[in-house]
Amino acid sequence: MDLNFSPEEERFRLDVRAFLEKELPADIRDKVQSGKHLSKEDYLRWHKILYKKGWVAGNWPKEYGGTDWSPAFQYIFDEERAAAGAPIILPFSMKMVAPVLMAFGDKTQQDYFLPRILSGEDWWCQGYSEPGSGSDLASVSTRAVRDGENYTVNGQKTWTTLAQHADWIFALVRTDPDVKPQKGISFLLIDMKSPGVTVRPIIMLDGGHEVNEVFFDNVKVPVANRVGEENAGWTYAKYLLGHERTNIAEVGGCKQALRQVKELAANARDGDSNLLANPRFADKIAQAEIDLMALEITNLRVMAMAEKNAAPGPEASLLKIKGSELQQTLSELMMETAGCYGLPYQPDALHADFTGSVAGPDNYLPVSGHYFNTRKVSIYGGSNEIQKNIVSRMILGL
Amino acid sequence: MNFDFSEEQTQLDDMLQRFIRNDYSFEVRQRILESADGFSRSIWQQFAELGLLALTLPEEYDGFGGSALDTLLVMQSLGRGLVLEPYLPTVLGAGLIAQAGSDAQRSSLLPKVAAGECLLTLAHSEPHSRYQLQHVSSHAEESAAGYKLNGNKSVVLAGQHADYFIVSARTTGQPSDADGISLFLVDSKQAGITQIPYRNHDGQSAADIGFSNVELSKDALIGDLNKGLSLLELYRDTAIAALCAEAVGIMDALINETGEYLKTRKQFGVPLGIFQALQHRMADMLLHTEQARSMAYLAAGKLDADSATRARTMAAAKTLTGQSARFVGQQSVQLHGGIGVTEELIIGHYFKRLTLINTTLGDADFHLGRFSDMMVQEELCKS
Ligand SMILES: Cc1cc2nc3c(=O)[nH]c(=O)nc-3n(C[C@H](O)[C@H](O)[C@H](O)COP(=O)(O)OP(=O)(O)OC[C@H]3O[C@@H](n4cnc5c(N)ncnc54)[C@H](O)[C@@H]3O)c2cc1C
Numbered sequence A: 001m002d003l004n005f006s007p008e009e010e011r012f013r014l015d016v017r018a019f020l021e022k023e024l025p026a027d028i029r030d031k032v033q034s035g036k037h038l039s040k041e042d043y044l045r046w047h048k049i050l051y052k053k054g055w056v057a058g059n060w061p062k063e064y065g066g067t068d069w070s071p072a073f074q075y076i077f078d079e080e081r082a083a084a085g086a087p088i089i090l091p092f093s094m095k096m097v098a099p100v101l102m103a104f105g106d107k108t109q110q111d112y113f114l115p116r117i118l119s120g121e122d123w124w125c126q127g128y129s130e131p132g133s134g135s136d137l138a139s140v141s142t143r144a145v146r147d148g149e150n151y152t153v154n155g156q157k158t159w160t161t162l163a164q165h166a167d168w169i170f171a172l173v174r175t176d177p178d179v180k181p182q183k184g185i186s187f188l189l190i191d192m193k194s195p196g197v198t199v200r201p202i203i204m205l206d207g208g209h210e211v212n213e214v215f216f217d218n219v220k221v222p223v224a225n226r227v228g229e230e231n232a233g234w235t236y237a238k239y240l241l242g243h244e245r246t247n248i249a250e251v252g253g254c255k256q257a258l259r260q261v262k263e264l265a266a267n268a269r270d271g272d273s274n275l276l277a278n279p280r281f282a283d284k285i286a287q288a289e290i291d292l293m294a295l296e297i298t299n300l301r302v303m304a305m306a307e308k309n310a311a312p313g314p315e316a317s318l319l320k321i322k323g324s325e326l327q328q329t330l331s332e333l334m335m336e337t338a339g340c341y342g343l344p345y346q347p348d349a350l351h352a353d354f355t356g357s358v359a360g361p362d363n364y365l366p367v368s369g370h371y372f373n374t375r376k377v378s379i380y381g382g383s384n385e386i387q388k389n390i391v392s393r394m395i396l397g398l
Numbered sequence B: 001m002n003f004d005f006s007e008e009q010t011q012l013d014d015m016l017q018r019f020i021r022n023d024y025s026f027e028v029r030q031r032i033l034e035s036a037d038g039f040s041r042s043i044w045q046q047f048a049e050l051g052l053l054a055l056t057l058p059e060e061y062d063g064f065g066g067s068a069l070d071t072l073l074v075m076q077s078l079g080r081g082l083v084l085e086p087y088l089p090t091v092l093g094a095g096l097i098a099q100a101g102s103d104a105q106r107s108s109l110l111p112k113v114a115a116g117e118c119l120l121t122l123a124h125s126e127p128h129s130r131y132q133l134q135h136v137s138s139h140a141e142e143s144a145a146g147y148k149l150n151g152n153k154s155v156v157l158a159g160q161h162a163d164y165f166i167v168s169a170r171t172t173g174q175p176s177d178a179d180g181i182s183l184f185l186v187d188s189k190q191a192g193i194t195q196i197p198y199r200n201h202d203g204q205s206a207a208d209i210g211f212s213n214v215e216l217s218k219d220a221l222i223g224d225l226n227k228g229l230s231l232l233e234l235y236r237d238t239a240i241a242a243l244c245a246e247a248v249g250i251m252d253a254l255i256n257e258t259g260e261y262l263k264t265r266k267q268f269g270v271p272l273g274i275f276q277a278l279q280h281r282m283a284d285m286l287l288h289t290e291q292a293r294s295m296a297y298l299a300a301g302k303l304d305a306d307s308a309t310r311a312r313t314m315a316a317a318k319t320l321t322g323q324s325a326r327f328v329g330q331q332s333v334q335l336h337g338g339i340g341v342t343e344e345l346i347i348g349h350y351f352k353r354l355t356l357i358n359t360t361l362g363d364a365d366f367h368l369g370r371f372s373d374m375m376v377q378e379e380l381c382k383s
Helices: A007-023 A026-033 A040-053 A071-084 A091-104 A107-119 A233-247 A251-267 A279-309 A316-337 A367-378 A384-395 B007-023 B026-034 B041-049 B068-081 B087-100 B103-114 B228-264 B276-301 B307-341 B346-359 B364-382
Strands: A124-127 A143-147 A150-158 A168-174 A185-191 A197-203 A209-222 B120-123 B139-142 B146-157 B164-170 B181-187 B193-200 B205-217
Touching (some): A007 A040, A007 A071, A026 A040, A071 A233, A071 A279, A091 A107, A091 A185, A091 A233, A143 A168, A168 A233, A185 A209, A185 A233, A251 A316, A279 B364, A367 B346, A384 B276, B007 B041, B068 B228, B068 B276, B087 B103, B087 B120, B087 B228, B139 B164, B146 B164, B146 B181, B181 B205, B228 B276, B307 B346
Parallel strands (some): A124 A168, B120 B164
Antiparallel strands (some): A168 A185, B139 B146, B146 B205, B164 B181
């Protein structure tokens, strides 16, 4: 056993650090570090910088233009990215639909879509959940009826993250209602500009618009935009969920949040002292750091296992549970540092072009909204209750 | 022991519940939230007509001389309705005037408060004070006319709406001294007052208020010079009892709504309530709520006790309520799944209000620290 990164990995870390220092635009970094909103253009600008460097597809094989990084490299990259204040690379294109296309798409689909994903030309969103199908995804009822060379799609998706920016949606649709639910689902690629697609915003607890309802009203989708076999979509959906889980613990993000909490606490006035000097608060940060130390190693252990087995096993559920809890704890500590300045809701001040006056120090502006928003991480991507069901069934055999 | 409410209190409670049900639905509340003021003057008039604003005021100033238990009932219902009107700052401010104000201050303000014609608020927290009650840097120097007030106050509830501020300022000593704080009644329209107004995350209005060479007359002083801290302590303890009751009202509503949701929302072909993991979570939520209810009763019951008992009880109540509110709020959101983290259901709004109640006047950690210090002190005195 050797708990150190190899010399090659350490060299790579330095390369990443140098690259981020040189290429990450200062305005984007400032927005990320001060918790301000990123626009579509911000995401795309950063995507293109990474694309130019050849680093945008950390998880893709070389043949499709990826880097073929080992899990350790991907992990190091993400840790440095978070520390530098670079935006996350959204998973929907790079980590969700692309691996499915590589594994199950036909040559035409691969040749058309993959380069456009790589370059950032197309923005994808994930159309799995429906009002009646959240945890029980196999019950999706958005209907696709075949009619010659087209499917006609009717129904509704919901919780669709950043659908307002998306060019394409990959959707689970019901093509056979008369069989076992898992046996009648197909995986369709739908152009968001198709007639009959409408997007309605859902506003989150922090006032932000990041999720949507997507409605399909007699939307025509060419059969050529079906991935793989008709009614085999569930297999592809599950394959995708496996890939989504490689960075599920968000260790890099947690480390960055931990640094921020310490800084906020050190700067939080508490009468003649500061909050970090209060042992009751310091202990809570220390506890989070201890949990994170363990999670980092657990994460690396699961990754090492995944590297041997090609995909992460049910152990990834442990990472999801602990990682989401830790993100929530850290967001709560951040809010607590603000004291009474956790109360004001000043959403306009989170836009980069805001010039008005704000109450309280700027660094408290995003903290409460962030805390409310972060309740989502134990709900999406398979809720923590569902993860515990997986752990007890698949690992413990209960 | 007897945990029954009196007949009058039961009637008051029925009336309040009816009011929230009929006149303060979630839809109505959301409409009020979007209005320019963020609260409704006509609802405020209704509060006056229902006697809520005069409930605990002395009878000689048009009040009903009600008790802490009456306030508990009001706050439970205002919690359930997520009421946006600045009830607490106004009635607590009026309570402080009734307690310590001069005859002139009482007779000029209290009848107006009772009639719904005057909003009050305490301007006390400061950018550096965090939750420390005695950390006051704002200062009032004696001047020819009386006092000259300078300083900055943070997150003053309803600061943009209040007709009068009760302002804490140092009249002698250093920012952290217990002695030397005085309270002043300040007309909000006076020259030298600036504000940054905003809404809080729970929708309530607040403002940061600056006082720059504000001229006060001698009779602006409330109570004794330099002895304001004990009034602030009483204010905080009274507020804590009320906030604990409000939190219980919200937790009751969350248990109710979440229980209903688990009975009706189906996944995997069955209602979510079938899953034992969720049943146990609900049982834990109920346990937290009942413990918080007990603390809210205890807090109301001990408001009249000697100041040491009172302080100890309120620190305990605020600690336990903060912890319970956190668990019940977070888990209600969790059990609703995605819809819980949106603005669309009342659930998320309850969660936000509970979170802010914890932060108001000191969070659970802060009061646990106070309680712990008092406990250690008691033991040391014994030996
Ligand atoms: C911010 C956000 C972004 C999202 N982005 C996307 C997206 O881009 N695309 C997409 O398709 N989806 C997305 N989702 C949807 C997400 O995957 C679902 O919210 C999630 O699967 C839970 O489903 P639900 O909300 O319907 O809750 P439900 O399934 O109704 O669950 C409600 C509660 O019951 C519990 N529960 C359910 N079943 C069981 C069980 N068997 N045992 C024990 N407890 C159970 C759950 O854990 C939860 O606590 C997003 C969600 C959020 C909040």
